[in-house]
Amino acid sequence: MNAPGSAPRPTGQPHDPARIPPRWFIRTAWVVHRGLYRVTGGRVGLRHPSPTVYGMMRLHTVGRRSGSxxxxxxxxxxxxxxxxxxxMNGWGDPxxxxxxxxxxxxxxxxxxxxGTRAVLAHEATGAERERLWAVWRTLEGDADLDAYAALRSRETPVVVLAPA
Structure with a gap:
């Protein structure tokens, strides 16, 4: 099954179903990543993207219910x-x-x-979403992006953070 917005997989090619680590492992990795960032004062944990590898950034939001x-x-x-x-939530469904x-x-x-940048978020749709999803497919570690996305019951939103 192909994820909505993904290219069809050629027929006749063997394909192992996507496997994601258990939820406890994903949550532990998140805690360790945030801890490394905090302990090193931000020297470890963020990186610029390259043409073949995605970068890592800290995203600051305001809680929709708490305001925190x-x-x-x-x-x-x-x-x-x-x-x-x-x-995505570790490729979990919610x-x-x-x-x-x-x-x-x-x-x-x-x-x-x-440095820090103010942004405004919107969800990419239509041709913009297709184009950006195709870029994600080219990045290291996301070679099986469509198979992982197919594990979810809903389309994975592509989020654009434009300069504010």
Missing amino acids: PRVAIVGYFEDGPDLVTLA PPAWWLNLKARPAASVNLPD
Whole structure:
């Protein structure tokens, strides 16, 4: 089965179903990543993207119900002045809280390796989504992006963070 918005997989080619680590492993990796960032004062944990590898940034949102500041570290690539990420929750089915927060309050900020930037979020749709999804397919570690996306019951949102 192909994810909505993904290219069909050629027939007749063997394909192992996507396998994701157990939820406890994913949550532990997130805690360790945030801890490394905090312990090193931000020297470890963020990186610029390259043409073949996505970068890592800290995304600051405001809780949609609590009004409290929230932070998540997410992968991204640059599309001109915009930053592009995927609203996935370790490939789990529910949407990540940061995405629900951005839908309620699109104004946010990000920490990049070279500084902080104010952004406004929107979900890519149509041709924009297809083009950006195709870029994600080219990045290291996301070679089986469509198979992972097919594990979810809903389309994975492609989130564009435009300069505010």
